[in-house]
Amino acid sequence: MSQKKQEKLIDENGVRxxxxxxxxxxxxxxxxxxxxxxxxxxxxxxxxxxxxxxxxGPREVxxxxxxxxxxxxxxxxxxxxxxxxxxxxxxxxxRRELELSKVIRESLEPSVFLEYYPRTSIDLFIxxxxxxxxxxCAGITAASLALADxxxxxxxxxxxxxxxxxxxxxxxxLTDVEDKGGEADxxxxxxxxxxxxxxxxxxxxLTDEEFKQAVNLAVEGCKQVYQHxxxxxxxxxxxxxxxxxxxxxxx
Amino acid sequence: xxxxxxxxRIKQKRIAQLIARGKRLDERGPNDHRAIQIETGLxxxxxxSARVRLGKTxxxxxxxxxxxxxxxxxxxxxxLTVNAELVPLASPSFEAGPPDENSIELARIVDRGxxxxxxxxxxxxxxEPGKNVFVVFVDVYVLNHxxxxxDASALASLAALLNTKMFNYEVKEGEVKIKPGYxxxxxxxxxxxxxxxxxxxxxxxxxxxxxxxxxxxxLTMTLDKDGxxxxxxxxxxxxxxxxxxxxxxxxxxxxxxxxxKLVVKE
Amino acid sequence: xxxxxxxxxxVTPGDLLAENDYMTGENTYKENGKIYATxxxxxxxxxxxxxxxxxxxxxxxxxxxxxxxxxxxVGMSGWNIDIRAPHPAMLRASDALERPxxxxxxxxxSIFDVxxxxxxxxxxxxxxxxxxxTILEPSLGKITRGQIVEITPTKIPRVIGKKxxxxxxxxxxxxxxxxxxxxxxxxxxGKTPEDERLAILAIRKIEQEAHISGLTDRVTEMIKxxxxxxxxxxxxxxxxxxxx
Numbered sequence: 001m002s003q004k005k006q007e008k009l010i011d012e013n014g015v016r017x018x019x020x021x022x023x024x025x026x027x028x029x030x031x032x033x034x035x036x037x038x039x040x041x042x043x044x045x046x047x048x049x050x051x052x053x054x055x056x057g058p059r060e061v062x063x064x065x066x067x068x069x070x071x072x073x074x075x076x077x078x079x080x081x082x083x084x085x086x087x088x089x090x091x092x093x094x095r096r097e098l099e100l101s102k103v104i105r106e107s108l109e110p111s112v113f114l115e116y117y118p119r120t121s122i123d124l125f126i127x128x129x130x131x132x133x134x135x136x137c138a139g140i141t142a143a144s145l146a147l148a149d150x151x152x153x154x155x156x157x158x159x160x161x162x163x164x165x166x167x168x169x170x171x172x173x174l175t176d177v178e179d180k181g182g183e184a185d186x187x188x189x190x191x192x193x194x195x196x197x198x199x200x201x202x203x204x205x206l207t208d209e210e211f212k213q214a215v216n217l218a219v220e221g222c223k224q225v226y227q228h229x230x231x232x233x234x235x236x237x238x239x240x241x242x243x244x245x246x247x248x249x250x251x
Numbered sequence: 252x253x254x255x256x257x258x259x260r261i262k263q264k265r266i267a268q269l270i271a272r273g274k275r276l277d278e279r280g281p282n283d284h285r286a287i288q289i290e291t292g293l294x295x296x297x298x299x300s301a302r303v304r305l306g307k308t309x310x311x312x313x314x315x316x317x318x319x320x321x322x323x324x325x326x327x328x329x330x331l332t333v334n335a336e337l338v339p340l341a342s343p344s345f346e347a348g349p350p351d352e353n354s355i356e357l358a359r360i361v362d363r364g365x366x367x368x369x370x371x372x373x374x375x376x377x378x379e380p381g382k383n384v385f386v387v388f389v390d391v392y393v394l395n396h397x398x399x400x401x402d403a404s405a406l407a408s409l410a411a412l413l414n415t416k417m418f419n420y421e422v423k424e425g426e427v428k429i430k431p432g433y434x435x436x437x438x439x440x441x442x443x444x445x446x447x448x449x450x451x452x453x454x455x456x457x458x459x460x461x462x463x464x465x466x467x468x469x470l471t472m473t474l475d476k477d478g479x480x481x482x483x484x485x486x487x488x489x490x491x492x493x494x495x496x497x498x499x500x501x502x503x504x505x506x507x508x509x510x511x512k513l514v515v516k517e
Numbered sequence: 518x519x520x521x522x523x524x525x526x527x528v529t530p531g532d533l534l535a536e537n538d539y540m541t542g543e544n545t546y547k548e549n550g551k552i553y554a555t556x557x558x559x560x561x562x563x564x565x566x567x568x569x570x571x572x573x574x575x576x577x578x579x580x581x582x583x584x585x586x587x588x589x590x591v592g593m594s595g596w597n598i599d600i601r602a603p604h605p606a607m608l609r610a611s612d613a614l615e616r617p618x619x620x621x622x623x624x625x626x627s628i629f630d631v632x633x634x635x636x637x638x639x640x641x642x643x644x645x646x647x648x649x650x651t652i653l654e655p656s657l658g659k660i661t662r663g664q665i666v667e668i669t670p671t672k673i674p675r676v677i678g679k680k681x682x683x684x685x686x687x688x689x690x691x692x693x694x695x696x697x698x699x700x701x702x703x704x705x706x707g708k709t710p711e712d713e714r715l716a717i718l719a720i721r722k723i724e725q726e727a728h729i730s731g732l733t734d735r736v737t738e739m740i741k742x743x744x745x746x747x748x749x750x751x752x753x754x755x756x757x758x759x760x761x
Contacts, residue, residue, distance in 0.1 A: 039575070058575070058603035069645070072603075087323075095355045102352040102486075106468075109488035113546075113555065118644050120603040148530050151574035151671075153544065153555035156531030186483065193531055193553060196490035200470065202483035203363045208500055211480050215493055233529045233557055237572055237728070 009181055010167050016178070018047070022171040023217060025161065025224055030142070030232035033149050038125075040150025042232070044142040047175060048132035053142035055150040057122035072117040076105035078139055080128040100136050107140050107160065107189040107199035113153045122152060133176035133185075134162050140189050140199065141225055148233060157229050158198055160189035161221030163214040165206060170213045172221045186214050190222035263465045267451045275455065275462070277306075282502050284402070284457040287513055291414040299415025299436070303407035306459055307397035309341075310404045312389060312411040316418075316436075318378065318427050319386040329376025329384045333362035335391040335404065342396035356486070361391060361405050363482035364442035364473035370412065372439055379425055385417075387436075398459035401471050401484075402510075405444035410514045412438055442481055443510045445503040446471040449489060454499055456506060470499050474507035476515075520562055525728075528554045528569060535567045542568025558671075559728055572728060576602045576670040576700040578639050578648040583657075585665065585698035586650070588633045591625050594618050598635065598650060600700050601667075606648040608637060613652060634660040636696060636704065656696075663694070663706025666717045668724040670701035675727040676720060683723070683733055690740045691716040715743055 010016050020026065026047030035041035038054035045051075061067040078100040082088050093101075104126065112122065124146070126139040137160035144158040164174045166182035179185045184204025190197055197219075206214060266276060273281060285306030294300035299314035321328060335358035337345045350358070365371065376385035389411070391404045416433035448458035448466035458466055467489025473482035480500065485491065491499070520535045522528060534545060535552045544556045545567060554560065558571040578584070578600065586598035586606060595609040595618075610618035613628055629635065636657050637650040652658050668676070676697060677684050688695055693707035693716045703720060707713040719736050726732055 060603070060605060095350075095359065098352050098355045099359050102356055103484075106486060106488055110490050117603050148557055149573065151556060151571060151669075153546075154530040155546065155548075155553070155555070157529070191490065191531075193533070193548075193551075194490065195492050197485065197493060197496060198490045200483055200485040200491070200496065202480065203367045204481065205367060205475065206480045208478070208480070208504060211500060212497060215496060219493060230529050230532075234527055237527055237557065 008167065009178055010169060010171070014169075016166075016171070018175065022169050023220070025173050025221055026175070028225065028228050030145065030228055032145050032232050032236045038146070038150075040146040040148065040152070042142040042145035042149060044138050046134060046138040046141075046173075048130060049128070049135055049138045050130040051135060051138050051142055052127045052129060053139060053146040054125045054127075055122065055143075055146040055152070056125075057150070058117040058120035058152070059123070061119065061121040066121070067119045070118050071114040072112075072120045072122050074105055074109050074112060074114060074122050074124065076101050076108070076124040076126070076143070078104050078126045078128075078136065080131060080135070084128045084131045100139075103199055103201065104136055104140055104143065108143060108147065108158055110194075110196060110198050111144065111154050111156055111158045111191055112147060113155065116153060122147070131176065133174050133179045134187070136160070136199075137162050137187050137189065141229060145229055145232060149236075156191045156193045157226060158189050158191050159222040159225040159229060160187065160199060161218050161225050162187040163218035163221065165204060165210060165214065170210060170217055172217050184210075184214070186211075186218060188215065188218040188222065190219055190226075192223065192226055262461060266462060266465050270450045270453050270455060270462075273453075277459070279457075281453065281455045282506065284506070284510065285459065287406070287510070289406070289410050289513060291410055297411075298417060299411045299413075301407045301410035301414055302394075303403050303410065305399060305403040305406070305457065307395060308399060308403045308459075309393075309395040309397075310400065310407045311392040311394055312404070312407040313392065314411050314415045314436075315388040315390070316415070317386050317388070318383055321377070321381065321384040325373075326381040327377050328373040329371075330386040331362070331366055331371060331373065331389070332386060333358045333365070333389040333391065333408070335361065335393070337393050337396070337400075341393045345393075345396070356484070357393075357400055357404060358391060360401055360444065360471060360473070360482060360484050361389070361408050363484075364405055364444055365389070365408065365412070367481040368440040368442040368473070368475040368479075370409075370438050370440040370442055370475075372437060375437070378422055378427055383425065383427065396460065398461070398463045399446055399457050401446050402444050402457060405442065405473065406510060406514060409441055409443065409511075412436060413441075413514065441476045441511055441515050442473050443507040443514075444471055444473045444482070445506045445510070447499050447503075449487075449491060449495065454495060454502075456502065470496065472500060472503040472507075474504055476511065478504045478507070520567070522560045524562060525559045527557070527572075528560045529557050530555055532560075534560055534569075535562070538565065540566045542566045544569035544571050544574075570728070571671045573669055574671045576600070578602050578604070578606070578642045579699070580639050580642055582639045582699040583636065583697070584639060584650075584700040585634060585636050585660070585696070585702035585704060586700070588629045588631055588635065591629070591631060594620070596625070596629050598637070600648070600650075600698075601670075601702065602648065602700060604647045606637075606639070606650050608635070608650040608652065612650070615653065629659060634665060634704075636660060636698065660704055663704055664713050664717065666703050666705060666720050668701050668703065668720060670699065672724045672727045673697060673699060673701060675723050675732065676703065678733065683736070686733065686737060687716055687719055687740075690737065690744075691719070715740055718743065 029045040040055040140160035165184040186202040189199035288304040291301040297313040415436040419430040468487035556571040558569040586600040590597040641649040696704040
């Protein structure tokens with residue numbers, strides 16, 4: 001089979017395949033509290049990513065021996081639906097999903113007041129319904145909102161965003177195609193008030209200088225995501241307020 | 252005997268206090284690794300092997316090369332696969348069973364270092380495109396856990412790969428036929444991992460077990476031979492500020508050079 | 518004395534509410550002299566204290582609270598009760614019997630069985646153990662009549678109202694007996710199912726609009742409207758002789 005000439009991922013004007021500039025986030029849509037049974041939930045669309053996050057807890061720990069005497073145990077399951085990717089993925093948890101479950105849990109732990117609820121568990125579930133690069137970041141963004149929606153006391157929201165290097169340039173929020181064709185992908189999660197990086201991973205190749213640029217760009221991306229998170233939480237409660245105003249004007 | 256793996260509270264306090272003053276329980280400075288011993292070629296049946304002792308942490312890596320099918324999206328390339336076993340004899344806290352999140356994370360960090368630095372030229376391991384390629388199995392076997400399994404495993408993997416000799420072969424009728432003699436596996440890069448722990452807001456390199464039990468978070472950086480970062484992993488339930496991350500990068504680049512010299516003979 | 522929001526503005530976790538001189542009230546925490554919200558809710562500034570009235574929070578048991586729970590398991594010497602809290606609660610057989618429990622003679626399921634609802638009080642609770650209940654007071658015990666409605670526990674104070682104003686109005690207007698569990702469960706018991714329905718509708722409205730002012734008036738109006746419509750429908754069906 002002959003090789004098709006690779007389409008450039010970034011053109012001469014700095015425009016990417018999906019029309020974005022190098023430092024632009026994909027379109028982001030978030031809804032909070034969309035699942036009926038979960039104690040807290042959130043749904044996120046980031047570009048073509050479609051991800052659901054839900055929280056159950058604080059609740060009794062099962063199995064009991066996993067309970068901690070002085071704080072709640074945060075458990076996280078990141079999972080991709082078989083139809084979420086180009087080639088059907090087996091429903092059994094892969095090594096990648098297990099690793100991501102761990103790092104996502106560790107990205108959210110610093111934000112929750114776990115010490116308030118000893119001998120309980122807070123169970124987080126992230127389901128990727130459709131994937132297009134940056135799923136762990138979008139998952140963290142949604143999971144943080146699900147925790148807030150569950151009424152679990154938090155120090156701050158955790159926002160996540162990836163930066164990377166594509167065709168020699170440092171870019172924000174890589175799609176799957178950019179991740180596969182680029183030189184580096186670096187997911188990062190951030191807690192604003194503490195200026196804290198709670199998730200940091202990278203695969204690819206970056207010089208020290210490029211690394212600094214990428215971190216700074218990712219943090220800027222997180223700040224934008226953070227705003228969206230706040231707005232999504234407020235929207236949920238404003239809706240009730242508006243409904244009452246309308247009722248009043250009708251009479 | 253039953254050993255509890257819970258760290259005594261007073262020891263935890265003492266470690267944190269010392270670190271605040273730039274000292275550690277052994278005689279190391281904040282950026283020093285423990286004494287390192289490397290031995291290679293100890294497992295004859297493996298194509299390559301190495302054992303690293305980092306302080307009392309001990310990791311053995313064996314390399315096996317076999318033939319197999321390539322991945323569908325890279326039909327012309329050989330396959331690299333890294334697996335890590337936290338065998339029960341290495342620590343009272345390790346249990347027998349399928350790999351848990353810790354051993355999976357360890358394997359994937361070591362894998363990233365080798366893969367992203369393109370240390371192995373996978374294209375040269377293709378026998379018949381789409382059908383037959385060489386698979387390089389890097390099996391990390393932790394023999395004693397006394398902290399910082401990541402750096403020890405990455406170093407042992409590098410040493411084992413450098414020690415690896417591939418059997419000579421020819422391809423007859425699409426089949427690999429082994430010929431006498433060996434050729435060293437060509438390595439194009441030499442990734443080295445450097446791990447930091449954050450304790451009481453201070454960064455220390457190469458945490459040993461008791462320091463790990465007290466730390467809020469760890470940050471691993473893997474550097475290639477040109478000082479480029481090829482893998483990063485933050486772990487633990489705490490966090491790092493951007494300042495700390497940049498500080499760690501600066502130290503890691505130097506440290507990696509030092510560690511690399513122990514393995515790669517000029 | 519910097520404050521960053523207006524009274525009753527909606528805040529989210531991590532929002533900076535005040536600095537330095539203020540003290541931390543409910544649903545806030547202080548770090549480096551700055552006070553932040555820990556939950557989504559409405560910020561309140563009092564004299565020297567800033568707090569957040571949470572719009573959504575789960576129930577955390579407190580000794581002395583009256584709660585409504587469901588029996589989920591009959592144990593060896595008591596019952597496990599789901600009180601919609603992070604931990605299940607325990608009711609000891611000796612408490613229900615008001616004397617020591619005799620395993621040979623006393624049949625626990627005949628006193629309370631799985632699925633029964635009880636009104637109880639929390640007598641003990643701390644970080645090391647699950648909440649312990651009692652039903653020794655006269656108003657406590659198995660629930661046998663009426664319906665249970667569940668609302669988010671943070672809205673319970675609204676259902677009670679200032680000095681009981683809301684709950685008094687509800688009881689009057691609907692003619693129902695209303696027992697409130699601090700854990701968000703409310704028992705409504707009326708002369709007819711329609712009366713109970715009215716009370717439940719009112720309670721649901723309170724939950725939806727708890728954070729908007731003028732609530733008592735709106736709820737009273739809604740109840741009157743519902744009752745008024747009912748009376749109109751009844752008179753119409755009397756005239757036409759039709760029944761639905």
